[in-house]
Amino acid sequence: MNKAKVLVVDDSAFMRKLISDFLSEDPRLEVIGTARNGQEALRKIEELKPDVVTLDVEMPIMDGLETLKHIMQQHPLPVVMISSTTREGAENTILALQYGAVDFIAKPSGAISLDLYKIKDQIVEKVLLASHANLQCMKRKSKIPIPPQKQYSKIESNEPIKTNTTKKKIVCIGTSTGGPRALQHVLSKLPETINAPILIVQHMPKGFTKSLASRLDSICRIRVKEAEDGELIQKGTAYIAPGGQHLQVKKIGMSLAVHLDESPARNGHRPSVDVMFESLCTLADYEKIAVIMTGMGSDGTEGLKQLKASGNTKVIAESAESSVVFGMPKSAIAANVTDEVVHLDKIADAIMKYVDA
Template sequence: MAKIRVLIVDDSAFMRKLINDFLSEHHEIEVIGSARNGEDAIKKFREMRPDVITLDVEMPKLNGLEVLKVIMEERPLPVVMLSSTTKEGADTTLQAIQAGAVDFVAKPSGSISIDLHKIKTELIQKVLSASKANLSKINSQNEPRMARKPLADPAQQKKNASGDLYSKRFSQESKKIVCIGTSTGGPRALQQVLTALPKDIGVPVLVVQHMPPGFTKSLASRLDSLSQISVKEAEDGELLQKGTAYIAPGGFHLEVKNVGPALAISLGQSPPRNGHRPSVDVMFESVSAIKNYSKIAVIMTGMGADGSRGLVELKKNGVVKAIAESQETSIVFGMPKAAIATNMVDEVANVDHIAETIMQYI
């Protein structure tokens, strides 16, 4: 099997050596070269034609964002950004994802991280995952809208239509809550969904986006500036308000609990689930215990299977409509595929139709 050919871009010789050593240990990866600054990166990108690039955000001569824009214009390919966890680093990283980067890895301790080994496994996994990303959808935000489509499995459609345990009693009058889970490609997908929800949506929205600490606040601020609804990083103990989306902070699981007639957020640092904290499964399982609410669960682009077990719990314990993002628009079709495999997804929708599908259920 052909190896994944990787070009490493970082202005620190020490970091280039560490990243090279880590990636070269994996039998599916071949490091074909490295670049010391932005100009060098563009030259080697053109000459070597790598499959994946790891790209430092902060560099002289041309920064990572400027290099990324050249790559996406000339010959789009999977790019994994390496970023510091400063607010500036987080903001630039989110701009890079919007500009076409598939994913990012946060350096543990600044631009030169002697403890880079802490993220060795994550870096390898993200390079492997990026190599399989659906790049045709990276720059397709302005394509014509495609219609949503019902679940492909006719038997499941019939089962749902018959009013079984999982589909009945979903009324327009009941109190509702929306919960969304996503990972790789998620910031772009969330922007398409949350910005399309109306200000008077009338329900709270919970979001788990796999991200490390330091990045979710920048994501929430960016989405809040673009959306009609309010978007904020969730805080422990705050009461859920209609028309607000709460994004789980990096490093914390997000759960909900009853406080009298209201619902409140509970943040915790119990062990990661599926390698993630926050975890979609943890959020879904928590929401499944809330009584007297109808729930709308959405699983979008991402690597792995986080959310599928939680979806089963949701469906067992209440009135739920489940939406999965289609393979056509997912950057990585891991999480939606795993959700669909449970046979408990009611609708598969292209990302640009998910907000409309949510509103139909509301």
């Protein structure tokens, strides 16, 4: 069996030892080296040719973000970021995902987490998953968008979405590993005049989804925000489920509103794509455009089955070619619930085709 070769990068000797020990216990992984900072990491990558790198966000001499930029420019390979849950740590992690990191792991308690053993299985799982990531789509050079000079203010006074007229549309997107970068590609291409609200479940822990929403809002023409319980849903706005909470839709009078709860995780996920999709099944007077993108596993497939059975639903799946991890889209395609399978670059066009139909 070919083991995935891993380079562990962290400025803490304790953290390097702990992460290396966790990974080495799995027979599918081999830690071939460690590095104390970004400069040393770049030398070790050149010398050791690892398959995956775990990369601490906060380091002296050359931090994780700067190191990641060099890796993706010089030696593109799967990188898993190791991050603190501070506000700055979360913001830098979101930037790292936009720059090309496959995934991230949140330290449970600060830069030196003595209780890192609590997430040992998650560390091993994410590194293994990264070793199988679609390197070709990661190598594809994608410019980080420059925030547009808005000549208008984002629509804050939209009428809440009413439920008593015909031909109303609602877009719902589910994604996981590789999702933040995929969401950037899709949402940045949608016009601010889109005649539908957008609901998003991105598998991500508590403390990171607000930074994700803020980052996406800064580069998109539509408004992007972390969803709040009870708020009325508006056209031209994308609502991202907060980490650790399920996102559903409920009717309040003639309007639609966000409903968040901390009910049990579904198949290990909270927020769950299935839960979001299923909540839209009762909206008989809506046409639903459901999108399933890159991610491991099958979250979303059961929800898509129910959406298709409820009628008035078009389903777009991301293609294997552009998916960082072709798990969630593959599951939906295999279940025969998709209407289109398209490259990431074409998903926004496919959404608008159905919204404008």
